[in-house]
Amino acid sequence: MSRKVIVTAALTGAIHTPGMSPHLPVTPEQIVAEGRRAAEAGAAILHIHARDPESGRPDQSVEAFGRILPALKETGAVLNITTGGSPFMKVEERVAPAAHFRPELASLNMGSMNFGLYPMQARYPDLPNEWENAHLEGSRDLVFRNTFADIEHVLGTCAPNGTRFEFECYDTAHLRNLRHMIDRGFVTGTPFVQTVFGLLGGIGADPEDVTVMRAMARRQLGDDHLWSVLGAGASQLRIAAMSAAMGGHVRVGLEDSLWAGPGVLAESAAQQIASVASILDGLGMAMATPDEARDMLGLKGAGEVNF
Template identity: 65%
Template sequence: MTKQRKIIITCAVTGAIHTPSMSPHLPVTPAEIIDAAIGAAEAGAAIIHLHARNPVTGQPDQSIEQFGALLPAIKQRTDCVLNITTGGSPTMSIDERLRPVAEFKPEVASLNMGSMNFGLYPMLSRYGNFKHEWERPYLEGSRDRVFRNTFADIEKILTTCAENGTRFEIECYDIGHLYTCAHFFERGLLKAPVFIQSVFGILGGIGTHNEDVMHMKRTADRLFGDDYRWSVLGAGRSQMAIAMQSMLMGGHLRVGLEDSLWAGPGRLAESNAEQVRLARQMVEALGFAVATPNEARDMLALKGGDRVNF
């Protein structure tokens, strides 16, 4: 009997793209982010991708204090793989973005593979009122903001974490990012299996057409062969369609309110767990199975939850 293929579901529970005024369900406080992470894990996510926020204003917050309020509490309640962002937000310095990963030494950290335009300003046309003063300037500022991830920045993150056993979710927003990843792989700063998260639908990166998805996969296959594991995330309304395409092409998937606030046309997701449940239904309807956290650890060659610093 053919062994059933296992799909890793990652859930990115809050992120730094959406602002609190966009959805009442976006987790902001430590308690809300912790509950969102646990709910997503219970629904079937093997990996939880974490950002932190200022609990009063909802601004992205990369401080040790805010991550320190999240990580032990989540770890006590689930054996999920916890993935800390080094992306933080496009307004932060590289040192600020790197600080939590260097301190807490997680199993996985995200790592963007290139500087890029990161256009959030089109969302201004969809939201008239904002609860916090920072939200409108943050979105408007993306017209003239470059999300910095230079070769030196990437190398600094990789070398800082080299002794910690932290592996990386390599975020590739365009084809050139795959070639940058191959560059660091050839230099030995990234080890197989490389975990590539292809990102579709951010203004400034690759689009969401099915040909875009196939182009990413073909290029990654050519560059890495059997030395990588592939996952995708689709921004906004493309979230589930791209997730399904990934599964059919041999990949894994990411959902969560960082990437999309929706659970269907015109319907806000009431929780991260709701999106994970929708993804799980797709996985099982296609005849696949959802990977457990330990199965994800095996597939990605992770160090284990007992070797983190939280």
């Protein structure tokens, strides 16, 4: 049998702004349509952020997610609600949607970090909205706060609802933090580890960086974990291919990269997923279905959520 690879599609995120791509989904209708395309292309998990439909700013309100989640649930995919929200938000705001809707899966950043988006200004000097420019420039003096107390707060708020986590690790220390939380009893079961490559402030996107994170994950967690990767920007598919070849899983989507190839804007994450499918086919692998992903991750099932 083919090895099954969990493919996550991150639909919109909080990094890219509407002026960077006409294809970035912003309104609830656009985000739902993007999720449907990704699920039809084979994504087992949809990673969900919300935005203000007028300005395009990240919106972490319960109401904003309420306009998205019921329709996306109809795709059958696992819905993964962010608790990262935006680096400019406090943890109480970021955790509110996951606490309210009690999803099968929620993301959780495993440490604080500098989060530098400001070099993108050179590529996008003419963004149409002032908030977009301030969003990038503001990251020059930004620490994305995820202290041990913040992590404990998210785990303590969401785990009692049966929500499991996509543990986002941007550097080797974040894997040590995850081990620490396991040892203290805050994390149980098989962890789903999403290692993140290529964001300024975190580990780079070279092949050596991927092998270092893979080795560190094994050192800290042994074989009892599921390892996935996301590569920012142009590194997305190269790192996806490395992960698949190394026995891991894959995340793509317009949150992580706006591109379908050199100089070609992706019209949807579905294009990126199709490229992943080709990589997996060449390696004799196949994309996991949502129910196969639920089984691998030990999720409670779509019938146990609050939407």
